[in-house]
Amino acid sequence: MKAIILAGGRGKRLRPITDYVPKPLIPIKNIPIIEWQLKYLKKFGIDEVIICTGYKQEMIESHLNAKKIGIKIKYSIENTPLGTGGAIKKAGKLIKDKSFFVINGDTITNIDLRKLSTQLNSIASVELRTNFGVLETKDDKIIKFKEKKEISNLWMNAGIYHLQKNILLDLPAKGDIEKTVFPDYAKKGKLHIVKFKDVKWYSVDSFKDMEECALEVDKIIK
Known part of the structure; x- marks a missing residue:
């Protein structure tokens, strides 16, 4: 199997x-995010x-060329931002397989x-997680305080996709897959969900995310 990593953002x-x-290249426990991702993908036979x-x-x-990652790496370079849809469309031309994985460049997980x-x-x-403490109440009293509770039966996009090669024909040359093809496919019943409970998942988008991920990353990707 092949995989595309969306790593072109600022x-x-x-x-x-x-x-x-x-x-x-931002380090999580002294290892850049992209190296963690490559290690993760390699684990699943990519x-x-x-x-x-x-x-x-x-x-x-330059960084990856100096490393012995043990996985074949190609690059799809965007001279101007193409959005996630445009990026996948361009990179997908390098893939001959009937399907492939896509992962956002800031996602660290054990999915x-x-x-x-x-x-x-x-x-x-x-499952959707709150970013704030959740209060359980009875009448006018707080009976329990929970940090970052997972909300049952509300599912969020984990930023990892398994796509058929022919989806490339429907992708825009510029624009986000989440705003173009995915809504269209969902209306037509052509888009599926695979639910993961009790997994580790981080989208490293803030300094707090970096700190929290650093505490878990050794357990997430072994």
Whole structure:
């Protein structure tokens, strides 16, 4: 199987770090995010990865070229931002397989790709989690306080997809897959969900995310 990593964004929420290095090279426990991702993909038998790069792409290539990752890496370079849909459309031309995985460049997780691969044109999903403490009440009293509770039966996009090659024909040359093809496929009953309960999942989009992920990453990706 092949996989596409969407790693072309500027990571503005992590400035000023991303003024100097691209987001995929931000270290979590002294290892860049993209290395954690490659290790994760390799674990599930991915033998080739296409990395969609744009912002400071030469730094990403230089870093990975100096490493012995043990997985074949190709690059799909965006001279101007194409959005997730445009990036997948361009990178997908390098893939000959009938299907492939896509992962957002800031996602660190232990979601089982073997389970995701059982459904074509599918989105991996995890239960929605609050970012704030949840209060359980009775009358006018608080009886329990919970931090970041998972909300049952509300599912969120985990940023990992298993897509058929022919989806490339429907993708825009520029634009996000989440705003174009996915809503259209959902209306037509062509989009599937694969639900994952009790998994570790982080979208590294803030300094707090970095701190929390660093506490767990060794357990997430072994």
